[in-house]
Amino acid sequence: MIREEILMTNKRSVGVRAGPRRVTISDVANHLGISKGTVSRALNGYPDISEGTKLRISRAAERLGYHPLSHAQAIRTGRVRSLGLVLQIDSEDSARPFLADFLGGVTQAASDENWTVTIAAEPTEERVRKTLSRLVDEQKADGFILPRTLKQDGRVTTLLNANVPFVMFGRTEDSRECAWYDVKGEDAMRAATTRLAALGHTRIAHIPGGDQYYYTQLRIEGYEAGLKAAGLAFDPALLAPEAMTRRAGAAAFGELMALPEPPTAIVCAVDRAALGVYRGANARGLRIGREISVIAYDGVPEGAYADPGLTTFAVNSQQAGERLARLLIERIRGADPEDLRELAPATLVERGSDKAPALSSTELAQRLNDQHEIKNV
Amino acid sequence: MIREEILMTNKRSVGVRAGPRRVTISDVANHLGISKGTVSRALNGYPDISEGTKLRISRAAERLGYHPLSHAQAIRTGRVRSLGLVLQIDSEDSARPFLADFLGGVTQAASDENWTVTIAAEPTEERVRKTLSRLVDEQKADGFILPRTLKQDGRVTTLLNANVPFVMFGRTEDSRECAWYDVKGEDAMRAATTRLAALGHTRIAHIPGGDQYYYTQLRIEGYEAGLKAAGLAFDPALLAPEAMTRRAGAAAFGELMALPEPPTAIVCAVDRAALGVYRGANARGLRIGREISVIAYDGVPEGAYADPGLTTFAVNSQQAGERLARLLIERIRGADPEDLRELAPATLVERGSDKAPALSSTELAQRLNDQHEIKNV
DNA sequence: TGCGGCTCCGAAACCGGTTTCGGCAAGAAA
C-alpha cells in the first residue's frame, strides 16, 4: 500500500539490477513531510528530537520497510557494521574441525546485532598480516577477531598501531590494552592429572603444545599443579617434546617409552598429539586404556571414533565464537578492553582412554625391553 | 615523502580512530592539480582520458598509496566488491570437514581481485533464506555463492526475483538462468562400479544420497551406467534406501545384508554412509576389504583413519571454492550465466576398502544365516 | 514588555567517491 506508492513514483533501474528501488531515508522524510536530517537523528536516538516525532518516524520507517545502507552510513561515520576475521588455514591447522562451530557462533552473534562478518583466509602468518592490513586500510571491518593468538603476535602490534579494535581468542604474554576470551586449559590439564593419579597412576607424563603459543606454558603449569595436588613429584624427564600433530605425538610417545621408568599415563595438551600416542602404542602392542592411559584437550571429532574413545576436555567453539563477537562489538562501541575479558571452562568428555594402569612402570619397561630384544633377534 | 606532506596538511581525527588520515581521491587530484572527476575516470579506465594523464594519475595514486574505499564507491555504483556466502550449519552437516578448504578457495580468489567475502551461518533452511534476503536488501554483497543446492531451491527463486547474481555449487533440476560449478559425481559412481566389477564382484549395491539433492539422481544413473558397462543387470533390490549419515548407512547396510542374495560390494553416494557400512559390517563380523568391499565419494578425513582406509572419490573443495568465486565475479561483471558452468572430476583415492570378494554372494548369505541362527539359539 | 534560555527541527554542508554535461582547443573537412 504505502510501500507501493513510493515504489511506483520512483521506479528506476539502478546499475545492473533492475527490480524495484530501495526505500531511502528521503522517502521516509518526504512521506512525513519532514527533513531527512531529522529522520536520521531520530532513528539514531539523538536527544534533540521530541519523543512524539521519534515515534512517528520509527513507525513510518517500519511501515515503509526502511533499512539504512551500512555503506552509505559508513562514508560519514567510518563504521561499516562488520566484524573482520582473517583465518590462517594451513595443512596442520588444528582449528579446522572447529571452524564450522566457531563461524556459526560468530555470525549468529553478529546477525543478532544486525552486523555482518567479513572473512579472509591465508596460508601463512605473513600473508595473514598483509591481508589484515589491507582490510584495515580499506575499512572493510570495524574490528577484528584474532584466532590462534601467539605468545608474541604481530597482528596485535599492527592493530594497536592502527588503533583498530580487536579481540583475541587466547591470552598472550602481554595483554595490556587487549580484550580477550580464553578457555581454561590450565585447569583442564590439572584436572586430567589428578584424575589419572586417582586412578592409580604414579608416572604421569605431559606432551605439551607448540612453544609459540602462550597456552602451552599455562598448560604445563596446570599439569605441574595437578602433580603437586596428587602428591607426585615433577620429573623433567616426563615432560615430552612439544607435539601439535599426530606424527609429532607418536614421536614424543616414542621418547617417553624409551625412558628407564616410562609413564603409564599421559596428559596431552592437544587431541592430535594424543591420537599420535594411539598410533605409537598400537605399533608397540600396547593398548590404550590398559597399559597406557591418555587424557587430552580440544574435543576433535576423530577422538570419538578412535578405539577406545579418547577422553578429553572439549572446548565449546560455538560459544567461543559467539562471546568473541559480542566482546568485539562492545569494544567497537567504546568499551575499555580491560573490562572485556572472559575465561570459560573446558568440559570433560569421558570415553575409554583413561583407566587404572594394567602394568606398573617397571613392568611396562620390562615388556618394552622384551619386545625390543625380540625384534633384534 | 610525498605521502608525509599530505598527512601533515590534513591531520585530523575521524571518528574513534585517531591515526593518520587516509589518502583520498581529492588528495590525488590536488597533488596533480586536476579535478577529482578526472582522477576517478582515469582510474576506472574511461576512454575519454588521454593515455598520458592516465599514466600520470595511476603513478601518483600508486606513490601516494591511494586505495578507493569500496563503500564510498558503493553508494554511487551499488557495488561493494564483496561476495556473499550464507552457510547452513546444522548437526548433520556433511560439508563441515570441507569448510576450511572451501573457504580458503573462495577467499583466495576474492582477495586476488581485491574483493572480500561476507559470510553468515544459520542452522535451518528457513533462517538461511531470511538471512539471505536481509543481505540482499542491505546490499552487503554483490552476489552470492549457494552451497548445497537442492533439487528445488528456494534461494534460487529469491535471488532470481531480486535480480541478484549468484552461482550454485551443484546443479539443480532447472538450471535456466543459473551459473554453476559441480563435480562429476555420476562419473565417479560409474567408475566405482566398473572397478568393483573388474575385481570380480557381481552383486554390487548402491546406497544413494538424500532425495532432496539433484546429485542423488545423477549418481544413481552413474551407478546404473557402470553396471551396464560391466555387463551386469540392474537389480532394484540392490538399490538401498537413502543414507546421508553414519547411522543411516548402517541401517541401509542391514537391509542389504538381509537380502536372499546380498551384495559383496557397495558403492556409496557419500562417505558418511560408507562409514556406517563399516560399523554394520563390524557388528556382523564381516571385514571390509574381504567379505565386503566399499567405494564411496567425498573424501572426508575420517575415511583415511578408518580401518581399512576407505577408498573414495575425493572432491577438491578448495578448487571448488576458488572456481565458484571466480565464476561469481564474472557473473557480477555481467557475463551470461549460461556461459558460466563448470564440471570438475573427482579424484580416486585408493585405500583398502575395495578388494576381490572373499566370499560369493551365496556364501555370504549362508554365513549371515549361520550367525543369525547362532544368535537365536 | 523585554529578555534569556530551552526545545525541537530545517537547511545545508559534508563524507568520498562516480557520472553527466558542456566547453575548449586542435585537427579535419569544406
Added chain:
DNA sequence: TTTCTTGCCGAAACCGGTTTCGGAGCCGCA
C-alpha cells in the same frame, strides 16, 4: 578561412546517509 568533429578535461550534480549550525517558537522571569 570557416565549420564540423573529435579528444580531453573541469565543473557540478549526485548517491544515501550524518552532522553542524542556526533559528523559530515557547516558556519563565525580571
